[in-house]
Amino acid sequence: xxxxxxxxxxxxxxSSYFLGWKEYEKNAYDDVQNASGIIQMGLAENQLxxxxxxxxxxxxxxxxxxxxxxxxxxxxxxxxxxxHGLPDFKNVLVDFMAEIRRNKISFDPRKLVLMGGATxxxxxLMFCIADPGDxxxxxxxxxxxxxxxxxxxxxxxxxxxxxxxxxxxKVTKFSLEEAYQQAQKLSLNVKGVLITNPSNPLGTTMxxxxxxxxxxxxxxxxxxxxxxxxxxxxxxxxPSFISIMEALLDRKLEETELWNRVHVVxxxxxxxxxxxxxxxxxxxxxxxxxxxxxxxSSFGLISSQTQYLLSKLLSxxxxxxxxxxxxxxxxxxxxxxxxxxLREAGIECLKSNAGLFCWVDMRNLLSSNTFDAEVELWKKIxxxxxxxxxxxxSCHCSEPGWFRICFANMSEETLNVSMQRMKAFVEKTTQQxxxxxxxxxxxxxxxxxxxxxxxxxxxNLCSYDSEPYR
Amino acid sequence: xxxxxxxxxxxxxxxxxxxxxxKAYDRDPFHPKKNPNGVIQMGLAENQLxxxxxxxxxxxxxxxxxxxxxxxxxxxxxxxxxxxHGLPQFREAVAKFMGKTRGGRVKFDPDRIVMGGGATGANxxxxxxxxxxxxxxxxxxxxxPAFDRDLRWRxxxxxxxxxxxxxxxxxxxxxxxxxxxQKAQEQNIKVKGLIITNPSNPLGTTMxxxxxxxxxxxxxxKNIHLVADExxxxxxxxxxxxxxxxxxxxxxxxxPDLIHIVxxxxxxxxxxxxxxxxxxxxxxxxxxxxxxxSSFGLVSSQTQxxxxxxxxxxxxxxxxxxxxxxxxxxxxEIFTKGLAKVGINCLESNAGLFVWMNLQHLLKxxxxxxxxxxxxxIxxxxxxxxxxxxSFHWSEPGWFRVCFANMxxxxxxxxxxxxKKFVGNSEEVEPAKAKRWKNSNALGLNLSSRIYDETVMAxxxxxxxxxxxxxxxxxxxxxx
Numbered sequence: 001x002x003x004x005x006x007x008x009x010x011x012x013x014x015s016s017y018f019l020g021w022k023e024y025e026k027n028a029y030d031d032v033q034n035a036s037g038i039i040q041m042g043l044a045e046n047q048l049x050x051x052x053x054x055x056x057x058x059x060x061x062x063x064x065x066x067x068x069x070x071x072x073x074x075x076x077x078x079x080x081x082x083x084h085g086l087p088d089f090k091n092v093l094v095d096f097m098a099e100i101r102r103n104k105i106s107f108d109p110r111k112l113v114l115m116g117g118a119t120x121x122x123x124x125l126m127f128c129i130a131d132p133g134d135x136x137x138x139x140x141x142x143x144x145x146x147x148x149x150x151x152x153x154x155x156x157x158x159x160x161x162x163x164x165x166x167x168x169x170k171v172t173k174f175s176l177e178e179a180y181q182q183a184q185k186l187s188l189n190v191k192g193v194l195i196t197n198p199s200n201p202l203g204t205t206m207x208x209x210x211x212x213x214x215x216x217x218x219x220x221x222x223x224x225x226x227x228x229x230x231x232x233x234x235x236x237x238x239p240s241f242i243s244i245m246e247a248l249l250d251r252k253l254e255e256t257e258l259w260n261r262v263h264v265v266x267x268x269x270x271x272x273x274x275x276x277x278x279x280x281x282x283x284x285x286x287x288x289x290x291x292x293x294x295x296x297s298s299f300g301l302i303s304s305q306t307q308y309l310l311s312k313l314l315s316x317x318x319x320x321x322x323x324x325x326x327x328x329x330x331x332x333x334x335x336x337x338x339x340x341x342l343r344e345a346g347i348e349c350l351k352s353n354a355g356l357f358c359w360v361d362m363r364n365l366l367s368s369n370t371f372d373a374e375v376e377l378w379k380k381i382x383x384x385x386x387x388x389x390x391x392x393x394s395c396h397c398s399e400p401g402w403f404r405i406c407f408a409n410m411s412e413e414t415l416n417v418s419m420q421r422m423k424a425f426v427e428k429t430t431q432q433x434x435x436x437x438x439x440x441x442x443x444x445x446x447x448x449x450x451x452x453x454x455x456x457x458x459x460n461l462c463s464y465d466s467e468p469y470r
Numbered sequence: 471x472x473x474x475x476x477x478x479x480x481x482x483x484x485x486x487x488x489x490x491x492x493k494a495y496d497r498d499p500f501h502p503k504k505n506p507n508g509v510i511q512m513g514l515a516e517n518q519l520x521x522x523x524x525x526x527x528x529x530x531x532x533x534x535x536x537x538x539x540x541x542x543x544x545x546x547x548x549x550x551x552x553x554x555h556g557l558p559q560f561r562e563a564v565a566k567f568m569g570k571t572r573g574g575r576v577k578f579d580p581d582r583i584v585m586g587g588g589a590t591g592a593n594x595x596x597x598x599x600x601x602x603x604x605x606x607x608x609x610x611x612x613x614x615p616a617f618d619r620d621l622r623w624r625x626x627x628x629x630x631x632x633x634x635x636x637x638x639x640x641x642x643x644x645x646x647x648x649x650x651x652q653k654a655q656e657q658n659i660k661v662k663g664l665i666i667t668n669p670s671n672p673l674g675t676t677m678x679x680x681x682x683x684x685x686x687x688x689x690x691x692k693n694i695h696l697v698a699d700e701x702x703x704x705x706x707x708x709x710x711x712x713x714x715x716x717x718x719x720x721x722x723x724x725x726p727d728l729i730h731i732v733x734x735x736x737x738x739x740x741x742x743x744x745x746x747x748x749x750x751x752x753x754x755x756x757x758x759x760x761x762x763x764s765s766f767g768l769v770s771s772q773t774q775x776x777x778x779x780x781x782x783x784x785x786x787x788x789x790x791x792x793x794x795x796x797x798x799x800x801x802x803e804i805f806t807k808g809l810a811k812v813g814i815n816c817l818e819s820n821a822g823l824f825v826w827m828n829l830q831h832l833l834k835x836x837x838x839x840x841x842x843x844x845x846x847x848i849x850x851x852x853x854x855x856x857x858x859x860x861s862f863h864w865s866e867p868g869w870f871r872v873c874f875a876n877m878x879x880x881x882x883x884x885x886x887x888x889x890k891k892f893v894g895n896s897e898e899v900e901p902a903k904a905k906r907w908k909n910s911n912a913l914g915l916n917l918s919s920r921i922y923d924e925t926v927m928a929x930x931x932x933x934x935x936x937x938x939x940x941x942x943x944x945x946x947x948x949x950x
Contacts, residue, residue, distance in 0.1 A: 001693070001695075001727075002599065002600060002753075002759075003598060003600055003602050004602050005598055005602075006599050006600075006755060006756065006759040019785055045550060046547070050545065053545070053549075054542055054545055054546070057537050057542055057545065058542065059502070061537075064538065065535075065538070066528070066539035067912075068912040069912060071667035071912040072912070073912050073913050074521070074525050075518070075521045075525070076911065076912065076915050078521065078524070078741045078742070078744065079516060079518070079742060079743055081588070081743050081745070082915075086915070087915075100476075116587050116591075116745075116766065116768065117552075119765050119766060120587075120767060123766055127476050127477070127624055128474055128476070128477040129473055129477070130474050131472055131474045131475055131476070132603075134474075136646065148762070148765075149765075152763075153598055153624070176521075212780050217575040228870070260472070262605050269552070274549040275550060275552040276548055276550055276551040276552045276770070276771030277549060278552070278769075279766050280924070285472075288473055288477065289473055289477065290477065290480070292473065292477035292478070295482040295484065295619075296482075296623075296624070298587075298588075298590050298591075298619075298620075299587050299590055299591045299620075299624075299766070299767055300767030300768075301743050302770065302774065303743070303769065303770035303773040304743030304744065304745075304746055305743070305770065305773055305776065306770040306772050308913075309537060309772065320690070340744050355588055366546070374838060379503065439528075451821070
């Protein structure tokens with residue numbers, strides 16, 4: 001009676017993974033009213049710099065109001081539903097994107113398509129590039145929401161490009177080839193590779209070499225590259241961020257076929273911390289794609305009221321420069337806090353330079369080198385430490401024991417509380433392990449890291465709604 | 471070809487001859503002072519008659535904005551809020567508003583309200599929930615042209631038009647539905663449901679209670695879905711009063727899991743730019759799935775906050791609904807009376823932002839070609855952009871949809887006098903105390919490009935599309 005998409009969706013109710021969210025909702029931490037509640041560390045939000053935006057609004061009341069030169073613009077905005085987008089807004093967006101990339105490249109507003117969030121932008125790119133049954137390669141670990149955003153309504157398949165902790169989860173020529181061969185074995189027509197750069201959940205930017213390998217691979221296979229650069233403004237440390245567009249220019253690929261097969265996704269949800277405003281976009285040199293995507297954007301246009309407000313905010317270059325600088329500083333400080341505290345508890349993180357989270361190595365705390373043990377550990381962290389963190393399996397990591405922990409969606413005090421709890425938890429767990437007679441060592445966990453040992457519930461995660469992980 | 475089939479086919483419907491009308495307007499837009507001989511846009515179903523009421527409210531309620539000193543304390547919470555359930559106050563306010571637009575005869579549950587990216591996004595989303603690729607929905611014609619894109623393009627669902635006879639006053643009949651359903655069965659096309667627009671675009675009429683009841687009985691008997699697009703619910707300006715499918719459900723035995731309503735604030739409140747689309751379903755599984763799908767087109771939280779505030783103001787809403795309806799009624803009267811004076815009749819209507827105008831007596835040729843010729847003449851000589859009936863999949867040539875609520879009164883009179891001249895009547899129309907709007911264009915926006923949200927599809931497009939309706943469609947007959 002209902003569509004297959006709807007019936008598929010019904011399975012998620014069985015996921016034990018949602019336990020985390022349900023527990024949090026039932027028992028959310030509050031520093032005053034519920035100090036023993038669960039602290040949410042699974043949400044990649046940037047709450048660190050709202051004061052800067054609020055201060056701007058307070059001193060720019062005219063701009064914030066719906067008037068221009070004394071005339072009301074309400075009527076025009078209320079009627080404005082042109083899928084080409086508010087021109088002023090697109091102009092300031094391309095400037096903002098260029099600024100984030102240290103003005104090494106410039107963007108043309110005519111190649112920018114506004115979409116209702118990166119969620120919508122990513123799905124639209126799938127609709128434009130792939131037919132049902134075609135495949136995209138995705139380096140793991142990756143943002144869990146991709147399973148829904150890229151596959152659900154489009155019918156596109158995702159084939160993982162397995163990345164390993166042995167080289168810091170970097171994408172290699174070998175891993176790309178292996179994934180491609182795997183797709184061939186499954187008789188899947190590979191249309192492209194989708195990278196998230198900076199990476200979610202790793203918090204790292206792609207190196208020059210990685211980008212080179214990727215470009216070479218895409219040229220050889222004649223496939224697309226989608227670069228989701230949603231975290232590009234959160235790069236707070238070396239090395240600097242290299243956008244795929246910069247990499248193409250460096251290799252002088254403007255006149256080649258690949259130039260028309262590379263597309264960037266961006267959003268203001270992470271950099272400006274305004275996910276509620278649903279501001280996403282696609283940037284592409286491919287005219288046909290821009291044209292098709294523009295028409296598809298009708299299904300999720302950005303509210304004109306929001307386009308107007310943000311066009312005013314981002315047109316203030318003094319504000320944007322100061323905001324980016326301050327925002328990065330605060331993110332870096334938070335990352336330091338988390339990394340230092342975890343280190344004190346005997347836990348290391350992958351060295352990161354971006355994002356709103358750390359990729360944390362808790363393999364030492366696993367009772368065995370399996371995903372079952374990872375679930376077990378995750379549940380214990382939830383119930384005993386009262387922390388909702390994200391297990392690596394939900395990000396399709398091939399090795400058990402890694403967790404994503406967010407640090408920018410709470411106050412500093414709350415982060416301190418969470419770290420104290422973590423320290424206490426690790427101490428207790430370590431003592432228990434010792435009593436139990438042995439922990440998993442790094443050597444043991446490194447090797448057989450393929451998904452063959454995944455338990456059913458993890459496989460089921462592929463088709464689940466992963467809203468909690470945005 | 472390196473892009474998908476979807477990106478390169480013409481299912482978006484924009485490669486159509488009808489764009490000549492829009493292009494003519496774009497090249498030569500009417501302006502009372504700067505370009506009094508320009509083309510008047512009468513092809514855009516917008517409600518511009520009651521902005522002053524909304525603007526007035528906004529100026530008195532600074533706390534509804536998250537940018538003002540009074541509202542800024544809510545900025546952070548609102549900016550972060552991306553929960554696909556939507557702001558609770560937003561859902562409550564919309565549910566209450568929907569109830570009021572149905573005269574308080576039905577109550578809506580805020581927990582069944584699901585957001586969509588405008589009605590465009592909402593209609594696509596409900597198709598994704600109810601039908602698989604290749605399955606079909608019946609749709610009474612004449613129907614809103616963009617359904618071809620919204621319901622079919624990315625969903626790959628088929629649309630099967632069901633023609634409503636003029637002799638039946640354009641009301642859909644059980645027999646017509648049965649025939650369409652049977653035809654689909656014979657061709658092995660699985661019909662998943664029926665989608666109606668009530669009040670109707672382009673007819674401007676509301677469905678009678680009896681017709682609605684028979685539709686509900688029909689879908690219930692066939693165990694297929696009914697999607698009622700009620701986007702024009704509050705544009706009803708005269709009797710009969712609007713009867714929503716929500717009301718009829720209470721009077722006819724039916725499985726509530728089959729009933730779904732699509733709604734939006736684009737027409738009733740005149741706020742298409744804010745992209746507030748709603749799916750209201752009585753089916754729990756659809757609400758649950760739809761909610762997740764709404765991630766692809768959530769309403770901006772800034773807008774949710776504003777609308778929540780506006781629609782929970784009972785005094786404002788009650789006054790607005792009465793006043794807006796009155797103004798639409800008056801505008802409708804001015805326009806239809808003006809047309810009648812020069813011998814042009816319109817289908818009697820009680821809702822909508824347009825009239826369904828009968829120009830059959832002006833056709834040289836009672837064929838689709840004849841209609842196109844007349845239409846081109848109207849654009850080029852009379853300088854009015856109106857929408858020909860064939861773009862609404864209506865097979866009887868000579869009908870045109872003409873919008874009247876997207877301009878000031880003065881412009882309506884200019885349009886009427888041009889029509890008069892065209893028809894050859896020398897009697898002068900009295901330019902009543904016409905109200906002229908202050909034509910503010912402070913943002914310098916080219917609002918004419920809005921046309922792309924109201925795409926039309928030429929009959930030739932329908933025939934050549936792989937998703938074309940049955941070969942024996944009346945449109946095919948008309949062309950050969």
